[in-house]
Amino acid sequence: MELLMILTYITLCWIIFKIFRITVNKWSMTTAILGGIAMIGTTLMGMAYYHPASISARTYFVTTGIVPNVRGKVIEVSAKPNENIKKGDILFKLEDTPYRAKVDDIIAQLEFAKARLEDTIELRKVAGGSKFDVHEYRKQVGSLTAQLVGANFDLDSCIVRAPSNGYVTHIRVRPGQMAVTIPALPVMTFVNTDSATFIAGFGQEPLSNLKPGNYAEVIFPALPGKSFQAHVVRVLPAMAEGELIAGRNMYTIRRGLPAGQIPVIIKIDVDMTEYNLPLGADAVAVSYTDHVVWGHVAIVRKILFRMQSWQNFLHFH
Helix, strand or coil: CHHHHHHHHHHHHHHHHHHCCCCCCHHHHHHHHHHHHHHHHHHHHHHHHHCCEEEEEEEEEEEEEECCCCCEEEEEECCCECCEECCCCEEEEECCHHHHHHHHHHHHHHHHHHHHHHHHHHHHHHHCCCHHHHHHHHHHHHHHHHHHHHHHHHHHCCEEECCCCEEEECCCCCCCCEECCCCCCCCEEEEEEEEEEEEEEECCCCHHHCCCCCEEEEECCCCCCCCEEEEEEEECCCCHHHCCCCCCCCCCCCCCCCCCCEEEEEEECCCCHHHCCCCCCEEEEEECCCCCCHHHHHHHHHHHHHHHHHHHHHCCC
């Protein structure tokens, strides 16, 4: 952005020298150079503090490693790679024969225990049966009822469903393979689109001017020539550089720690679905303030911001 300002200033100086036919000598050149340093330096300092920009911006999202609750052979994979699905849609199915048989077995035992309990209660009323037998069969009924709940859960777990809205990517399982309940071995990766959040990292100096509700703009290198309106939602209250993890060693203060950037959540006010941008695409963001004096400099930042967007057309591989 500094280069764009310098090139723009040089162009303006050249035009002025040509139009007004100013003689090029050491005095005119010194005036132009010193004037440019003063103007550009003051403008850059004001923009950096009152209209800060971030080159570390992108959409962050949460992924879920899909691991079944029960072990079994995969008989059907319903999910298609990178196709949007809703919460509760079927991802894949496991062979449920052993789990269904367990449910039927527990149901049979439970019906028998309930019948024995009723008979024991009736016998105790008629012939003074053992009170201990009544308590014993009640315990069996309660235990089998709880086992039936767990068995039904295992049976229902043979159908693995989407945990939220999103899509599946990196499908690592096919029908006939064995799916196991090991968290380190997920069978597919699920992208939670509901969790997608655009976050920009700003320097710490303009923190007092980063406030919720500030007007903002975003550009993407993948979409040259386009800028998108947005607004600041929240300045996150914690930075990773200050995190302390429980351990046996005491923490020491070192000069080598990086200053870190302040994470700021920004919401883009434009519908981005038509652009098919992948989650995590690189971006540049800027936040504007309505300062009494420096608020007028925002127009310079906006012009340079759009010039930077058009500059993305000049990127070659």
